[in-house]
């Protein structure tokens with residue numbers, strides 16, 4: 031039981047130091063208790079080793095005074111037992127031994143005693159011995175905790191130490207470091223070569239030189255370095271601070287910064303890359319271009335996918351993303367490691383070439399990129415064909431800074447787009463005024479329909495067997511008060527881009543049907559063809575709209591002819607097939623326009639319910655001089671015949687072409703040789719006159 035005197039009773043009992051006295055002699059127990067209690071300790075007594083052990087568990091003393099000589103369990107056994115209790119290897123145990131009993135003292139220490147006190151007890155000394163033992167124990171505890179904390183802190187900070195004795199070439203690793211790299215804790219010593227062996231060979235020598243250069247006498251008191259540690263299962267990135275201490279040992283603090291490094295690398299990557307395509311992004315491109323133009327020539331090529339939004343609208347953005355990924359990897363592949371390619375925005379890519387190239391080389395490079403991009407992409411088990419436009423700007427002549435060059439390339443791309451698909455154009459500063467005109471055109475176009483400024487011209491088509499005009503193609507023009515008659519090439523792409531094509535398109539078929547009905551009422555029996563734009567063609571309401579307009583006009587369906595281009599049909603062949611079938615059911619005449627320029631899939635041609643293929647003017651134009659073109663025309667006619675399709679040759683300008691086509695078995699021709707497109711009244715007069723002869 032605890033003896034306590036009131037005048038020493040502290041306020042907080044828990045904070046008080048507790049001492050357990052184990053002695054079989056009651057007089058000694060009582061005296062010890064009394065003295066220690068008076069000194070401010072809380073004391074508990076036990077009369078045997080066994081009782082003492084029980085008491086330790088309950089009382090949790092801060093120090094034990096233990097008599098050596100006791101019946102049954104003596105002090106040695108008791109001390110050994112105390113040490114074997116969990117958590118009690120730090121508990122100070124002072125053993126009470128006989129004076130000058132050297133053996134007893136040795137034995138006491140070997141059983142784990144902290145110190146000894148000789149009997150008979152020198153009472154004034156006792157309290158001091160106890161106090162010092164407690165203080166030492168406290169310090170040991172603190173040190174232990176500090177060590178533990180430090181070690182934990184090191185583990186958390188992924189930090190450890192090594193120490194290099196240069197003269198003896200001994201390098202000692204701290205346990206934290208060994209644990210960090212998953213190495214066994216022993217042996218913890220090796221040589222500098224063992225350390226260097228963990229570093230990739232390309233940086234090994236540099237690291238060694240730096241570590242060897244540490245010298246407190248120079249400005250190289252501390253060197254800081256960063257290197258990799260290559261372990262069989264993982265490569266670490268570490269940061270090292272090395273310095274030399276008074277004993278001439280090089281001390282290294284090593285921190286594992288693999289995660290930080292990876293996170294930084296990841297951030298840097300995201301900062302400079304487009305995550306969808308993994309290509310560099312606009313930021314990287316601009317920075318790279320800025321550096322390049324400072325000291326060398328550069329070629330900037332801007333490429334985009336024509337009507338990309340149509341792909342997105344038709345197939346959804348997931349498939350659209352796929353197309354972008356395919357395009358990115360194709361461009362990247364075609365670069366063959368030269369230059370830089372970046373995704374700038376949605377479907378816009380930019381290429382930077384630094385090699386000196388002439389116009390011819392650049393042109394063939396761009397053409398080859400465009401050809402790779404033209405190959406079909408498999409989307410939802412369909413072959414999708416994409417077409418692209420490209421613009422080229424050169425440094426220094428077209429601009430001396432990144433932004434100017436990128437913009438110039440982009441404007442050149444717009445110019446090329448206005449021409450046709452799959453084209454490219456070099457930047458031409460003299461065309462700049464045209465571009466400010468673009469905004470003017472846009473504004474004017476918005477009012478054109480209201481102001482009734484559009485007109486349809488009609489170009490006759492002749493049946494080669496009967497030499498009679500049996501059809502016309504309606505071609506739109508824009509009659510503008512200041513600009514005069516604007517050809518469709520100048521405004522249809524804009525009208526499409528501005529989404530005005532639906533309204534304009536509605537006007538076109540309405541106007542064409544009215545004219546066709548007028549001719550029909552005059553018994554002229556002229557088939558009128560209109561051109562559908564891609565945007566119109568994929569609009570779900572198109573069939574219903576055309577059906578209604580046709581019915582309301584009262585024109586028999588076969589006099590109404592719809593032209594769609596090959597590329598429109600092939601963009602989504604299954605959907606096109608479906609739409610065309612519906613038109614066919616309504617009895618309309620269908621033609622594939624610009625045949626031969628795109629991807630004539632014979633398989634689809636066979637399945638499309640079309641009546642005509644229109645051979646593109648490109649083949650007719652050189653047919654007389656170019657044997658290859660002539661055989662293409664021949665082949666198209668042969669294929670069409672075998673598929674029961676009729677052939678119209680476009681752009682016939684000369685009598686010889688006309689004659690040749692006739693002998694080749696072509697069904698109809700259209701071109702300046704017969705007549706240019708004419709306004710309705712002139713067309714009427716022309717047809718009547720021609721068919722009357």
Ligand code: C2E
Nearest residue numbers: 505506517518519538561562563681682683700701702703
């Ligand atoms: P396209 O459908 O291939 O029309 C044929 C173009 O060739 C017409 O140009 C026509 O004037 C021209 N052409 C006809 N015969 C000859 C010839 O013997 N020699 C030469 N050098 N050219 C000839 P246009 O009228 O300027 O139309 C150009 C393109 O604009 C058309 O090509 C068509 O894609 C588009 N377009 C014209 N009208 C419309 C329309 O009403 N709607 C839509 N969506 N597009 C239209």
Ligand code: CA
Nearest residue numbers: 503561593623
């Ligand atoms: Ca046409």
Ligand code: CA
Nearest residue numbers: 623624644680
């Ligand atoms: Ca055509």
